[in-house]
Amino acid sequence: MLLYIIAYDIPVDKRRKKISDLLEGYGRRVQYSVFECVLTAPKYTELKKRLKKQVVISEDSIRFYPLSSHTLEKIEVWGGLPVSQLPGSVIV
Template sequence: MEYDYDESEFCAADERRCIVLIIYDITDNKRRTKMVKCLERYGVRVQKSAFEAFLTARKYDDLIARTTRLIDPRTDSLRIYLLANHTSVRSWGVGDRHVEDVIIF
């Protein structure tokens, strides 16, 4: 699954990597365990349901594709934030409380 964004706006110019924050709320223990194992391949757990990662655009797209398959959108929530220069945030998410593709400045 591809998501349109301007990589230069959200990624460090030197290595073309983006800071990504992943937050989830998963009701089923088995799905939650699978999510944790998946996210540990991309980043560092910073809270029980939150991970931080420093990813290339390709890894970011891969992260979204893999994590989307692990949740049940009827009962779970997944939020992925692409952080840029500490001044803007692009939000993407799945679940009952998500607002589609929001950019905050």
């Protein structure tokens, strides 16, 4: 499993709502248009496939940032929710 940061910019309200609802089924919202999702490789593939059906590439933008365990140790959070944890991981 990896932690993915997924950020989007969707200008159409109806489409943005569908995409945010979809992402809420895979992770948690940490900012208005940013989600943290702890996903297996098959779940990540499934999510991208489902998102691809909703996104209009000429208008929308979605970015996927996979984070390694090494990177997780260096994340700083100022306010808001703590970083999502990978199962079995400990961040000190």
